[in-house]
Amino acid sequence: MKKRWNLYLRSRFFYLIAGIICAFTACFALPAMLTAVEIALGLSVAVTVADCMLLFRTKEILRARRTLPKMFSLGSENHVRIEVANTSILTLKLSVTDEVPVQFQVRNLDLNFDLEGGTTRLLDYTLRPLSRGEYIFNDINIFARTSLGFAERRIRISLRQMVPVYPSIIEMKTYELKALSRISNFHGIKKLRRLGQSYEFEQIKNYVTGDDYRSVNWKATSRKGELMVNQFEEERAQQVYTILDASRSMRMPSNGLSLLDYAINTSLVISNIALNKQDKTGLLTFSDRIDTVIRADKGKGHLRKIMEALYKQQEQTLEANFELLYLAVRNSIRGRSLLFLYTNFESYFALERALPIIRKLNKIHVLVVVFFENAEIVDYSAAESSNVEEIYLHTIAQKYVSEKSQIVNELRQYGIQAILTRPEDLSINTVNKYLELKSRGMI
Numbered sequence: 001m002k003k004r005w006n007l008y009l010r011s012r013f014f015y016l017i018a019g020i021i022c023a024f025t026a027c028f029a030l031p032a033m034l035t036a037v038e039i040a041l042g043l044s045v046a047v048t049v050a051d052c053m054l055l056f057r058t059k060e061i062l063r064a065r066r067t068l069p070k071m072f073s074l075g076s077e078n079h080v081r082i083e084v085a086n087t088s089i090l091t092l093k094l095s096v097t098d099e100v101p102v103q104f105q106v107r108n109l110d111l112n113f114d115l116e117g118g119t120t121r122l123l124d125y126t127l128r129p130l131s132r133g134e135y136i137f138n139d140i141n142i143f144a145r146t147s148l149g150f151a152e153r154r155i156r157i158s159l160r161q162m163v164p165v166y167p168s169i170i171e172m173k174t175y176e177l178k179a180l181s182r183i184s185n186f187h188g189i190k191k192l193r194r195l196g197q198s199y200e201f202e203q204i205k206n207y208v209t210g211d212d213y214r215s216v217n218w219k220a221t222s223r224k225g226e227l228m229v230n231q232f233e234e235e236r237a238q239q240v241y242t243i244l245d246a247s248r249s250m251r252m253p254s255n256g257l258s259l260l261d262y263a264i265n266t267s268l269v270i271s272n273i274a275l276n277k278q279d280k281t282g283l284l285t286f287s288d289r290i291d292t293v294i295r296a297d298k299g300k301g302h303l304r305k306i307m308e309a310l311y312k313q314q315e316q317t318l319e320a321n322f323e324l325l326y327l328a329v330r331n332s333i334r335g336r337s338l339l340f341l342y343t344n345f346e347s348y349f350a351l352e353r354a355l356p357i358i359r360k361l362n363k364i365h366v367l368v369v370v371f372f373e374n375a376e377i378v379d380y381s382a383a384e385s386s387n388v389e390e391i392y393l394h395t396i397a398q399k400y401v402s403e404k405s406q407i408v409n410e411l412r413q414y415g416i417q418a419i420l421t422r423p424e425d426l427s428i429n430t431v432n433k434y435l436e437l438k439s440r441g442m443i
Helices: 011-026 031-055 169-180 218-224 259-276 300-311 322-332 348-364 375-381 388-413 423-439
Strands: 003-009 062-067 078-086 092-098 110-115 120-127 133-137 140-145 151-157 161-166 200-206 228-233 239-245 280-286 290-297 338-342 366-372 417-421
Touching: 003 031, 011 031, 031 140, 031 151, 062 092, 062 140, 078 092, 078 110, 110 120, 161 300, 169 259, 169 423, 218 228, 239 259, 239 290, 259 280, 259 300, 259 338, 259 366, 259 423, 280 300, 280 322, 290 300, 290 322, 322 348, 338 348, 338 423, 348 366, 348 388, 366 388, 366 423, 375 388, 388 417, 417 423
Parallel strands: 239 280, 239 338, 338 366, 366 417
Antiparallel strands: 003 151, 062 078, 078 120, 092 110, 092 140, 133 161, 140 151, 200 228, 280 290
C-alpha cells in the first residue's frame, strides 16, 4: 500500500495566533505587556513545532485495512469493516474518512475516536446499495492529531477495491432459515396444516398422539405388538419457475429500489428455498422479447447460475409481450410446474390485455400472479381530508386501490392464484404462498 502524508494547522492554532496578534495590538497602549506577549508567541511556536514533530517523528504511525464481503446484497444493509492500528507510543485523536463508491453519494462518513499507542480499533459501518453492478472503494484518509491539537497529519492509504452488488444474499439466507427451521417460530412465516397426503413414503415409525389413525400400518403393528404408522414426506423434484416481467411497468421505484429489483431479490429467495426442499428451479425473463431462459434443475451450482442471470437483468422501456411469453413457456417448460409470474398491473385495462394468455398458462401449470400495491397511494387514500380538493384526490386514490382489489378478484374468479403485495413484503408473501401450495399438494 502506498502512503502519502500532509500537514494541516488546525483552528486551535489560528485562534491562538489571533489572540497573540490582538495582544501585540494592545501593547501600543500598554508597552509593559510586550515582553510577556513575545514570550507567549515563542511558546506558541515551540509548542506547535513540538506537536508537528510528535506527529512526524516516524514515517508510519498508523496502519489501516478495509475488509469487504465478496459481494454486496442489493437493498440490504451490508457491513464494511476498517481496522486501524496505532503503531506509535502516543494516544492519537483520529478522524477516518472512507472513500465509498460514488453510487452511494455519501459525503459525511467521518468516524472519530481516540486510539492509544500500540492498540488496534475495529470500525464498522453499513451501506445499502440500490442498484446492481460494480462498486469501487478508493482510498482511506486518516487525520491524526495529538492531545495538543495544534497540527494535524493526514495519512492517505491507497486501497482500491471492487465489490459487485448481487441480488440480496442476506435476504436469501434470512428466509432460508425462517422457512426451513423446524424448531423455531419466526414472524411472518405461516405454519400450515397439510391438506391431503403425499405418496412419497419415508419410513414406518411409532405412533404418537396426533398422528393420523388412517396411516396405521397394521402389518407392522402386529409384528411389533404396538401401534406403528407410515410416515410420508413432501413430494420432491417438482419444478418451480420464476418468470420476471422486465418491461417498463416494473421500473416504478419504491424505497430506492425498482419493482424489478424487489422481484429479483425474491426470485433468489424462492429459488433457494425450493432447492433446499429438493425441488427443481428455473428462470424465465421477458419484456418485448424473451431475455433469459434457464431450465429447471437442482444443485447449488444451479443456484449460482440463476444468481448470475438475475444480476444481469435490466428494466426495459417497452411493454411486455405476453403472447411471446406463452410461446416460450410452451416450448421451454416440460411437465406441470409451479410458475411465479412477477409483473405489475396498474389498471384493470392492463389486466384485460394479458388475461387471455394468463388463463391459458394456468390451464397447463399452477400459476401464481404476483403484482404490487402502490404503497404511497394506499397510504394517501387512508389519510383524512381537510378540504374539497383533498376529498377529490383521496377519492381518486381510493378508486385506484379498489381497482387493484378488483384485479385480484378477477384472477381468482378464473382459478388463478394471485398475490397483491407491498414491495417490501414481497418475499414473505411469496414464500408463504409456496409453502401453502406445497402443503396442499397442488404442485
